[in-house]
Amino acid sequence: MIKLNKILAVLLFIFVLPFQAYSGEVTILDMYKAAIENREVLKSYRLAIEQADLEQKIQKGDYLPSLDASYKANKLDESSLLENEENSEFAVSVSQNLFSGFKDKLELDIAGLDLKTSDYELSNMKHDIGLDVALNVLAVYQAEARRLVAMDAFKAYSERYENIQLKYKVGVAKKRDVLTVKVEKDDAEQNLIKSENEVEKAMNSLNRVTGLSLKFNDIDFSSFESLPVFLPFEQYKNTMLSNRTDFKILKTGLEKAEKSKKLAKASFYPKIDLVLMQRYYSDEYYAFDSDTKEAETRLQLNLGINLFDGMKKYRNIEKAGIETEKIKYSLVELEDELTNELSNFLLDAKTAEKNLFVAREGIKEAEENLRITELSFEKGVATATDVLDSIYYLSRARNNEITAKASIFMTLFYIKRLVVDYPQI
Numbered sequence: 001m002i003k004l005n006k007i008l009a010v011l012l013f014i015f016v017l018p019f020q021a022y023s024g025e026v027t028i029l030d031m032y033k034a035a036i037e038n039r040e041v042l043k044s045y046r047l048a049i050e051q052a053d054l055e056q057k058i059q060k061g062d063y064l065p066s067l068d069a070s071y072k073a074n075k076l077d078e079s080s081l082l083e084n085e086e087n088s089e090f091a092v093s094v095s096q097n098l099f100s101g102f103k104d105k106l107e108l109d110i111a112g113l114d115l116k117t118s119d120y121e122l123s124n125m126k127h128d129i130g131l132d133v134a135l136n137v138l139a140v141y142q143a144e145a146r147r148l149v150a151m152d153a154f155k156a157y158s159e160r161y162e163n164i165q166l167k168y169k170v171g172v173a174k175k176r177d178v179l180t181v182k183v184e185k186d187d188a189e190q191n192l193i194k195s196e197n198e199v200e201k202a203m204n205s206l207n208r209v210t211g212l213s214l215k216f217n218d219i220d221f222s223s224f225e226s227l228p229v230f231l232p233f234e235q236y237k238n239t240m241l242s243n244r245t246d247f248k249i250l251k252t253g254l255e256k257a258e259k260s261k262k263l264a265k266a267s268f269y270p271k272i273d274l275v276l277m278q279r280y281y282s283d284e285y286y287a288f289d290s291d292t293k294e295a296e297t298r299l300q301l302n303l304g305i306n307l308f309d310g311m312k313k314y315r316n317i318e319k320a321g322i323e324t325e326k327i328k329y330s331l332v333e334l335e336d337e338l339t340n341e342l343s344n345f346l347l348d349a350k351t352a353e354k355n356l357f358v359a360r361e362g363i364k365e366a367e368e369n370l371r372i373t374e375l376s377f378e379k380g381v382a383t384a385t386d387v388l389d390s391i392y393y394l395s396r397a398r399n400n401e402i403t404a405k406a407s408i409f410m411t412l413f414y415i416k417r418l419v420v421d422y423p424q425i
Helices: 002-016 028-038 041-063 103-169 175-210 233-243 245-268 312-379 384-419
Strands: 066-075 086-099 271-282 294-304
Touching (some): 233 384, 245 312, 312 384
């Protein structure tokens, strides 16, 4: 009876003891910050921001005057009354655009919107990386929890194997019972080896995502100690519609399309330039020849307007209008799609919470079943297979609890990414 109590105590202790979160120092937020610094994929987005910033500076150059210099050398068949057979001209001019249908302002505004879009795209990728980090931390947590269950099961089968061997030696157990337990113990050992490999693989994935070289004990899993509380659908939706960068990108694109339409209309307006020119003319190829050099200073006000360009102006306006309509449709479609995703995620959360409750009740039932079966086996009214099955049922119940709990946090991470409330847990 003492031996029986010892076995029961070991079995119940190793299965009832929950997975304790390791109190490492590296939090999910720390890993997220490291990933933002280390991931190569973000460098291309930062370069895109630099390009957009340079384009904005280029467009600002249209507000400044233009300085030009030119040299012409002419060779005629023969001299004329107005022009020598050989002559040259050197000119320096400063020109300033006074009006072009607000084209320069619109192009600068569009460049600014492109810069804003590039910044939103970088933020969007950061949020994706945040989700990736959180899911990988959860994968490590889940893999370790499963490893502990596999280790507990292996210990339980090992205890049962030692016990059945003793019974066989004294003649109260059959060889078949010993072999049956041995097969289950070996299978449990294989599962333990596999689960240990899964933990290592999960750590490798986490280190790749973060760019760090973490060990398991470095990680702070305290975020998983208590279950999260999910907010109402409307609260999540309002946050999503105001914070989600996808919407901001599309709304910026809509603003850009509207300005592009105005830019296309700018071609209907005249262009007015003010030009100050200094010209040097000579009857020789060298424009500064002292004998024949002539100088002229001229101030010009140039006005020009296109009268016909093959209807391109009208087509460009029409094209910009179509782009505006496209983006409006995309905004409606995106809102419908993300709202549906949010609704489904909240349903997943409710399902996971119910599954967790069922799984925890199942653990209690499996524990009681193991206790009764072990007692029945000692009294000879249950077989070794019945005990093995009870150990398996308890392991399965524990794994069901791990799956349900992981599903709750996984759903939480997806919702937070959906509404861009990240990477806080």
